Amino acid sequence: MKKGVMRAGHVQIRVLDMDEAVSHYKQRMGLLETHREGDRVFFKGWTECEKYSVILREADSAGMDFMGFKVDSDARLDELHADLIEHGLEVDELPAGDLPDCGRRMSFLAPTGHRFELYAEKEVTGRHGVGHHNPEAWPEDLVGMKATRFDHCLFHGEDLDGVYDIFVNVLGFWLTEQAMAGEERVAQFFTCSMKEHEIAFIKAEGNTGAFHHASFHLETWQDVLHAADIISMHDISLDIGPTRHGLTHGATIYFFDPSGNRNETFCGGDYFFPDHPVVTWDADKLGKAVFYHSRELNERFLTVTT
Amino acid sequence: MYRIEVEGTGVEFECGPERSLLAGMEAQAKKAIAVGCRGGGCGFCKIRILEGDYDTKKMSVKFVSHSERLDGYALSCRVFPRSDMRVVALEDVEGNKIIDTGIIKL
Numbered sequence: 001m002k003k004g005v006m007r008a009g010h011v012q013i014r015v016l017d018m019d020e021a022v023s024h025y026k027q028r029m030g031l032l033e034t035h036r037e038g039d040r041v042f043f044k045g046w047t048e049c050e051k052y053s054v055i056l057r058e059a060d061s062a063g064m065d066f067m068g069f070k071v072d073s074d075a076r077l078d079e080l081h082a083d084l085i086e087h088g089l090e091v092d093e094l095p096a097g098d099l100p101d102c103g104r105r106m107s108f109l110a111p112t113g114h115r116f117e118l119y120a121e122k123e124v125t126g127r128h129g130v131g132h133h134n135p136e137a138w139p140e141d142l143v144g145m146k147a148t149r150f151d152h153c154l155f156h157g158e159d160l161d162g163v164y165d166i167f168v169n170v171l172g173f174w175l176t177e178q179a180m181a182g183e184e185r186v187a188q189f190f191t192c193s194m195k196e197h198e199i200a201f202i203k204a205e206g207n208t209g210a211f212h213h214a215s216f217h218l219e220t221w222q223d224v225l226h227a228a229d230i231i232s233m234h235d236i237s238l239d240i241g242p243t244r245h246g247l248t249h250g251a252t253i254y255f256f257d258p259s260g261n262r263n264e265t266f267c268g269g270d271y272f273f274p275d276h277p278v279v280t281w282d283a284d285k286l287g288k289a290v291f292y293h294s295r296e297l298n299e300r301f302l303t304v305t306t
Numbered sequence: 307m308y309r310i311e312v313e314g315t316g317v318e319f320e321c322g323p324e325r326s327l328l329a330g331m332e333a334q335a336k337k338a339i340a341v342g343c344r345g346g347g348c349g350f351c352k353i354r355i356l357e358g359d360y361d362t363k364k365m366s367v368k369f370v371s372h373s374e375r376l377d378g379y380a381l382s383c384r385v386f387p388r389s390d391m392r393v394v395a396l397e398d399v400e401g402n403k404i405i406d407t408g409i410i411k412l
């Protein structure tokens with residue numbers, strides 16, 4: 001947190017059919033529905049303190065509308081607003097309440113075609129079912145995969161150097177991990193916390209604004225297997241897993257929501273402190289970097305986006 | 307059960323009305339159309355329908371525009387057969403573009 005950006009706070013995902021999507025995110029992933037307004041439904045994982053982290057919007061296409069990062073104070077918003085403008089970006093200031101129960105937001109379009117935003121305030125409703133005063137270990141009313149929190153997103157795009165500049169040099173993120181094809185960085189993972197990444201980008205020539213996945217945290221490998229069972233029991237579209245990544249070393253499973261947006265649930269993996277060296281994977285080890293066990297790249301995982 | 311023919315590939319499979327063409331193909335372990343998200347969002351399974359009746363579920367307009375729909379383009383994971391059908395895949399299973407053999411040329 002070099003410049004006050006704390007974490008990935010929310011993501012708005014487009015879905016083709018709201019009823020199917022709500023049933024997937026609520027019954028299967030185990031997120032909690034916390035709000036509804038207009039054409040949008042709001043959710044959070046049970047350990048999250050803010051009122052929501054996932055927003056679904058019914059639309060004519062799948063994909064991601066925007067991803068928001070929480071900063072540590074309102075004053076910081078103005079500082080970063082100025083820094084983003086100085087960097088040459090057009091920044092829209094959206095008033096408090098434009099997103100329900102959320103303060104003002106600074107929104108900008110990154111050169112990869114993805115919209116990101118910063119905010120400093122959102123209603124804090126606390127941990128679901130256990131609260132913050134002599135809390136029990138976990139709530140007993142969870143269903144499905146019991147995802148604990150929205151964790152990170154991965155996007156595909158062309159101008160990786162452009163978004164590197166914004167996240168590292170303007171917003172104060174650290175590069176934690178990268179994959180290199182010779183001199184060219186083809187995958188980059190950024191954090192602003194102790195998490196291995198809050199956001200990542202993969203090079204995809206000519207793919208603009210593409211959404212690869214939104215990821216949700218689970219506690220254990222047993223929970224990843226349990227998620228895999230839920231996927232089979234309910235005939236959810238499986239992408240790949242359960243397996244482990246070389247990149248980040250997380251144990252993971254990927255699947256698709258009913259509109260074709262990719263979801264990940266994962267546990268474990270590396271952590272980060274600012275004195276950690278950047279981890280680098282070479283192009284000829286990409287199979288292992290992506291799928292640590294099969295060591296084989298998979299066409300669908302590498303190219304399907306919404 | 308309806309008979310679905312994927313033109314130019316020699317692949318044929320059977321598909322009931324409750325199953326999408328892509329799910330029908332996968333259920334018989336055939337490979338003629340690329341399999342992506344299976345949810346109408348990614349465009350991987352795009353086909354053009356040459357013959358047959360069908361219903362569709364909502365498909366992402368990012369991959370099938372309104373005018374394309376009128377020309378018989380569709381995402382096969384969102385197409386439910388109502389008769390025997392003849393379709394052409396726009397990409398082969400390796401993701402190479404296939405030249406459209408339909409009535410209206412690409």
Ligand code: FES
Nearest residue numbers: 342343344349383
């Ligand atoms: S497989 Fe993704 S749109 Fe059909």
Ligand SMILES: [Fe+2]
Nearest residue numbers: 152154215264
């Ligand atoms: Fe991930």
